[in-house]
Amino acid sequence: MLFFQSLISGILTGGVYALAAMGMSLVFGVMNISNFAHGELMMLGMYLAYYLFILFNIDPFIALLIIMPLTFGFGYAVEKTMIGRVIDHPSENQILLTVGFGLIMSNTALLAFTSDPKILTTSYSSSSISLPGDISVSIPMLLSFIITCALTAALYLFLAKTKTGMALRATSQNREAAQLMGIDVSRMSSIAFGTGTLLAASAGAMIAQTYYIDPFAGHTFLLKSFTICVLGGLGSVIGAAVGGIVIGLVEAMSSAYLSTDWKDVVVFVLFLAILLLRPRGLFGRKGEQ
Amino acid sequence: MTRTLAAIALFTAAAAVLPLFLGDNPYVADIIITMLMMASLASAWNIVGGYAGQFSFGHAAYFGAGAYTTSILLTTGNPGIPLCVAAGVAVSCVIALLTGAIVFRLRGHYFALASIAVAEIVRLTALNLDITGGAQGILVTDVSFGALDMNSKNPFYYAMLFLLVFTLCLSAWLRRTRAGFYLLAIREDQDAAASLGINLYLWKNMALLLSAALASVAGSIYAVYIRFIDTSAVLSLRLSIEIILTTIIGGIGTLWGPVLGATLLVSLAEALRSNMIGAFLVNAGAVSEGSAIGKFLNNNLAHAHVLVYGIITVLCILNLPKGILGMFRRKGSA
Amino acid sequence: MKEKLLEITSLSKHFGGNAAVSNVSFDVEEEMILGLIGPNGSGKTTLFNCITGYYPLSSGSVRFIGRDITGMKPDKACRLGMVRTWQRVKPLGSLSVLENVMIGAFAKTRSPVRSRNIALERLEMLGMGGLGPKAAGKLPIGLKKKLELARALATGPKLLLLDEICGGLNYSETQELLETIRGIRENGTAIVFIEHDMKAVTGLCDRIVVLKSGEKLAEGLPSEITSNPAVIAAYLGAGYGHA
Numbered sequence: 109m110l111f112f113q114s115l116i117s118g119i120l121t122g123g124v125y126a127l128a129a130m131g132m133s134l135v136f137g138v139m140n141i142s143n144f145a146h147g148e149l150m151m152l153g154m155y156l157a158y159y160l161f162i163l164f165n166i167d168p169f170i171a172l173l174i175i176m177p178l179t180f181g182f183g184y185a186v187e188k189t190m191i192g193r194v195i196d197h198p199s200e201n202q203i204l205l206t207v208g209f210g211l212i213m214s215n216t217a218l219l220a221f222t223s224d225p226k227i228l229t230t231s232y233s234s235s236s237i238s239l240p241g242d243i244s245v246s247i248p249m250l251l252s253f254i255i256t257c258a259l260t261a262a263l264y265l266f267l268a269k270t271k272t273g274m275a276l277r278a279t280s281q282n283r284e285a286a287q288l289m290g291i292d293v294s295r296m297s298s299i300a301f302g303t304g305t306l307l308a309a310s311a312g313a314m315i316a317q318t319y320y321i322d323p324f325a326g327h328t329f330l331l332k333s334f335t336i337c338v339l340g341g342l343g344s345v346i347g348a349a350v351g352g353i354v355i356g357l358v359e360a361m362s363s364a365y366l367s368t369d370w371k372d373v374v375v376f377v378l379f380l381a382i383l384l385l386r387p388r389g390l391f392g393r394k395g396e397q
Numbered sequence: 398m399t400r401t402l403a404a405i406a407l408f409t410a411a412a413a414v415l416p417l418f419l420g421d422n423p424y425v426a427d428i429i430i431t432m433l434m435m436a437s438l439a440s441a442w443n444i445v446g447g448y449a450g451q452f453s454f455g456h457a458a459y460f461g462a463g464a465y466t467t468s469i470l471l472t473t474g475n476p477g478i479p480l481c482v483a484a485g486v487a488v489s490c491v492i493a494l495l496t497g498a499i500v501f502r503l504r505g506h507y508f509a510l511a512s513i514a515v516a517e518i519v520r521l522t523a524l525n526l527d528i529t530g531g532a533q534g535i536l537v538t539d540v541s542f543g544a545l546d547m548n549s550k551n552p553f554y555y556a557m558l559f560l561l562v563f564t565l566c567l568s569a570w571l572r573r574t575r576a577g578f579y580l581l582a583i584r585e586d587q588d589a590a591a592s593l594g595i596n597l598y599l600w601k602n603m604a605l606l607l608s609a610a611l612a613s614v615a616g617s618i619y620a621v622y623i624r625f626i627d628t629s630a631v632l633s634l635r636l637s638i639e640i641i642l643t644t645i646i647g648g649i650g651t652l653w654g655p656v657l658g659a660t661l662l663v664s665l666a667e668a669l670r671s672n673m674i675g676a677f678l679v680n681a682g683a684v685s686e687g688s689a690i691g692k693f694l695n696n697n698l699a700h701a702h703v704l705v706y707g708i709i710t711v712l713c714i715l716n717l718p719k720g721i722l723g724m725f726r727r728k729g730s731a
Numbered sequence: 732m733k734e735k736l737l738e739i740t741s742l743s744k745h746f747g748g749n750a751a752v753s754n755v756s757f758d759v760e761e762e763m764i765l766g767l768i769g770p771n772g773s774g775k776t777t778l779f780n781c782i783t784g785y786y787p788l789s790s791g792s793v794r795f796i797g798r799d800i801t802g803m804k805p806d807k808a809c810r811l812g813m814v815r816t817w818q819r820v821k822p823l824g825s826l827s828v829l830e831n832v833m834i835g836a837f838a839k840t841r842s843p844v845r846s847r848n849i850a851l852e853r854l855e856m857l858g859m860g861g862l863g864p865k866a867a868g869k870l871p872i873g874l875k876k877k878l879e880l881a882r883a884l885a886t887g888p889k890l891l892l893l894d895e896i897c898g899g900l901n902y903s904e905t906q907e908l909l910e911t912i913r914g915i916r917e918n919g920t921a922i923v924f925i926e927h928d929m930k931a932v933t934g935l936c937d938r939i940v941v942l943k944s945g946e947k948l949a950e951g952l953p954s955e956i957t958s959n960p961a962v963i964a965a966y967l968g969a970g971y972g973h974a
Contacts, residue, residue: 142506193715199505200452204645205714207638211707219697219704327634331517334510342506369525376514376521380499383511575837575846582834585823592783592817594809594838594886 113243114364115357120245122356123253124311128329129336129348130263131307137280137343138300139195141202145210146333147326149305151217153179153312154321158228167230168316169251175313176306183305187298195297210330217323225320233317252314259310260349263303267345276300280343328372335379341389351389401569401652408656409562416554426550430622432663433557434615439643439655440564441611446641447650448568448577449604450584454509455496455516456640459609461632462489463616465523468535468626478542482617489613490606492519497602504587513634520632534627537620553622560618561656564611569652580604584650635703642710648722657722662709666702674698733760735797736890736921737782737813742791744774744781751777752945754791759890764912764922766932766953769942775925776818778942779894783815784808796889810838812889816879816896818925824868828859831867831878835885846885853881857911872899877908884915891915892923897931909935933957941965 132146143149156175157168166174190209194202236244267273279286279296287293312326319325336355340347355375362374382389412433419425438460445451463485470481492515500511523529540547571577579600582590591597620626630636639662647658668674675694678684684691713720737759744752752774759765767775780786782793784805792801795813805815814835823831832850833843840846854860857877862870867878876896883891893912897905913935916922926932932939933953941948941962949959956962 136506142510190711190715197714197718200450200509201714201718203452203454203506203509204641204710208642208707208710208714211638211703212711215701215704215707218700331513335514338507338510370521373518373521373525376518379514380511380518383503383507383514384499573843575841575843578830578834578837578843581826581830582823585826586821588785588805589817589821589823590834591785591805592809592815592821593835593882594806594814595834596804596806 109241109243110364112241114360116239116243116245117249118357118360119353120249120253120356121360122353123256124249124315124352125329125332125336125356126349126352127256127259127314128308128311129333129340129352130260130345131304131311132333133337133340133343133345133348134276134280134300134307135304136337137345138276139191139297140199140283141191141195141206142199142334143191143301143304144203144206144330145213146304146308147328147330148210148213148217149179149183149308149326150312150329151214151321151323151326152182153309154228154316154319154325155217155221155226156309157313157316158226158321161228161230168228168313169255172255172310172313175309179309180302180306182302184298184302186305187301191301192294192297195294210326214323214326221323223322223324225322225325228316228321230317246318248314248317255314256311259307263307263345272299331379332375335375335382337389338379339382339389344389347389402566404653405562405565405569408565409558412558412562413555416551423550426554428663428667430550430553430557432659433554433561434619435639435643435663436656436659437557437561437564437615438612438640439647439659440561440568441608441615442640443644443649443651443655444568444571444580444611445601445604445608447644447654448571448584449580449601451501451601451604452509452641453500453512453605453608453637454634454641455512455514455519455637456608456612457632457634457636458492458496458516458519459489459612460616460619460636460640461519461523461626461628462492463613464620464626464631465529465535465616466613467617467620468537469528471537471540471621472535475539475541478540478617478621481621482614485613485617486610489609489616493605493609494602497598497605501598501601501605513637516632516634516637520628520634523632524628530627532627534625534630537624540621540624547621553618556618557615560611560614565652565656567607567611572652576600576603639706642706645720646709646713648720651720651722654720654722658720661721662706665705669698669702669705672699733762735759736761736763736795737923738794739782740792740794742778742781742793743789744777744786745789750945752781752942755940755942755945755947756791757940757947757950759921759923761889762916762919762921763937764916764924764935766936766939767923767925767942768927768929768932768939769948771927772944773942774945775942776894777945779815779892779925783813783892809886809888812887813892814883814886814888814890815892816876816883816894818894818898820872820875820879822867822870822875822878824866826867827863828854828865828867828870828878829863832881832885835882836887838886849885850881853885856884856914857881858907873901873904876900880908880911884920888920890921890923892925894925895927896924897926897928905931929957 128150132143135141135143153175157171160166160171160174161168194205232247235247238244267277275291276296278291279293283293332355336351337348339354340351358378359371359375362371442456445453466485466488467481470476470484496515500508503511524532545552579595582595583597583600587597616631643658643662644655648654672695675698678694679686679691684694735758740756742752742755755778769775781788784803787802792799795811800808829850832853833846836846836849839849854863857880859877859881870878880896897908912922924932936953939953939956940950941956943965948965949956949962
């Protein structure tokens with residue numbers, strides 16, 4: 109039964125990873141920038157969910173309705189004032205800029221909220237559904253998985269059906285050609301970064317009941333998101349969705365059968381193996397440059 | 398060349414007599430030792446990051462390998478500090494060779510990500526093994542070495558100074574040799590470099606190996622000096638990033654950039670940590686101590702140095718991506 | 732009878748399902764200038780990338796000075812004496828012109844002093860003697876093309892592969908550069924010369940290979956090529972006299 113328990117919790121956790129990684133992949137695809145502040149954007153979502161609950165008693169899942177537009181605007185503004193200015197710089201400078209931005213965010217959070225971890229507890233935080241065979245499914249994780257699926261579907265429809273979505277995909281395929289076709293690529297960058305921020309923050313808000321909330325909580329998710337993006341193919345949103353589930357499963361299985369202490373090591377070793385053996389990832393088109 | 402050598406000699410002489418003027422002030426000595434250490438680390442990083450243009454985001458792994466190897470040997474029967482340092486260098490070189498074998502097949506984003514992953518694997522391994530003391534870290538009690546007074550700051554001051562001067566001389570020399578030219582060529586354009594007969598894989602690994610060995614020595618000296626290490630002190634991603642920032646802010650690819658960067662950033666961190674800036678604002682009458690702002694500054698500025706690093710990095714990348722020295726150089730040549 | 736320097740046998744390169752180069756064979760003899768012409772997208776640069784080891788071949792083989800160098804890394808090929816220039820120039824931008832050429836010369840010597848001397852000599856030869864201290868990235872395009880050539884020459888090659896070295900140059904610059912290339916051959920270096928514009932090469936080449944859609948359309952003396960009906964139909968008809 110350990111196997112099925114791990115399978116279920118792996119898929120549920122993987123869903124949230126997927127959501128965070130899709131945001132990162134979208135930003136990479138459209139802007140060709142690796143966002144090292146992505147974990148901090150998740151942290152932002154966690155704190156927003158926490159304070160909306162503490163101060164206004166808004167349920168973290170309902171709070172998404174407030175968090176999403178707010179963080180989209182934040183991401184849009186950050187791209188306009190900061191990240192977008194280095195789009196033609198060498199990738200090292202872009203990485204350092206996002207590292208610097210991440211340091212500003214996490215350390216501002218440190219000043220504002222101190223390093224004491226916060227715990228968001230709702231009435232159903234620790235409730236779970238029991239399935240036959242002693243398998244339990246945590247309610248908050250299940251809810252966040254369902255919402256993740258809905259958001260993924262929404263993102264997919266947005267990219268596939270709307271004019272803006274198609275323009276985003278065109279920019280992601282070939283920035284120069286998109287520009288020649290009259291697409292406002294710098295606006296597309298802002299939209300991509302705003303959407304990436306929104307997705308990261310939503311993922312953060314949804315796991316706020318499951319993880320400790322502290323200024324550096326995003327750190328572990330950063331490297332995981334990268335692993336997922338590389339696995340799915342940097343720039344491929346669907347790849348990120350599938351990669352998220354895969355990494356969730358790998359983690360759950362290695363905690364169950366190896367040890368919890370080494371699960372992150374397994375993920376990073378997998379990451380290096382993918383980089384070496386299949387740098388394009390499962391669904392990628394942008395390979396090794 | 399002679400001018401560079403003269404500058405290094407002058408710097409060494411000034412730094413060598415500095416302790417005579419400081420007298421017995423352990424606080425100031427400690428700050429200067431930290432500066433020398435960050436300058437050495439940044440100079441070591443500069444060889445692979447600044448000259449060869451390969452941004453390793455995992456240099457803490459080499460620093461930490463030196464620190465851990467030294468601490469482990471010291472706690473299991475102190476075979477003599479030189480041997481500890483040498484063993485640290487050996488371990489670091491092995492890690493560097495493994496890292497190089499993986500990451501140097503990759504470029505750009507992928508290289509940066511892979512270097513972080515390798516460093517994280519090293520950190521998590523140290524965190525989970527018994528021999529490295531796990532999350533508790535390692536406390537070293539016996540650091541005796543010959544007749545040296547290891548309770549004084551001087552041995553550490555001169556050891557770090559020696560390491561820094563050695564790294565500077567090595568960098569200056571490298572810059573004039575074929576190897577140095579090859580590293581610069583790789584930084585500028587890898588395909589062009591290969592077409593001119595440069596074995597990219599070989600030279601990138603050489604640069605990383607050299608850089609890792611130097612960083613490891615810094616780690617060993619640090620371990621003997623502080624006598625307590627854990628993963629968050631010597632293997633964290635934050636340390637790796639601080640090493641890069643020090644180089645970038647001072648001036649990447651220049652000889653003195655890392656030294657300048659270390660001097661500025663360590664002073665700044667210390668000024669914030671000791672609340673010198675908060676106290677200054679209060680004394681200057683800009684803020685009253687009892688006011689809300691005064692209290693906030695008093696309570697918080699001590700934790701703000703990383704925030705300030707972040708702000709400096711963002712401003713630096715947006716406005717002077719070549720660092721402080723790079724800016725002067727550009728103006729000078731124009 | 733001259734020795735064969737480079738032997739290309741049935742070389743093919745596919746990207747996914749597309750054949751960029753298919754089944755191309757030709758030889759280059761010592762001290763020969765061979766022109767490789769063809770319309771844009773006919774696979775000339777891909778062929779270069781395959782010969783010099785930037786792309787792995789899909790099939791076929793490359794022999795150089797009697798050795799099989801199929802799949803050999805570019806740097807090793809350079810040390811054997813085969814060096815290329817780039818159609819999209821690749822100056823080592825923040826280094827000086829002299830340093831750029833010195834890096835080429837280091838293929839011949841470890842000594843910075845000797846490499847400097849070789850570099851100065853090459854720059855002098857190309858009429859760039861006074862440009863040594865200038866930043867390579869700041870040169871105008873014509874001089875960047877010449878720098879490519881100087882740097883490649885400094886490695887002391889037996890075979891020089893030039894990828895559209897005259898592209899972007901005006902008429903007199905082109906003539907001057909072609910004269911230099913003739914001089915290089917006289918010093919004993921064989922040359923393979925990619926050119927888009929046929930007129931530029933007919934006067935210079937000993938032999939011409941024409942590519943079309945990745946396949947070898949014709950090979951022969953310049954006079955044979957210019958009168959070959961297939962070549963005229965496929966390539967010259969549209970482009971001749973155009974440039």
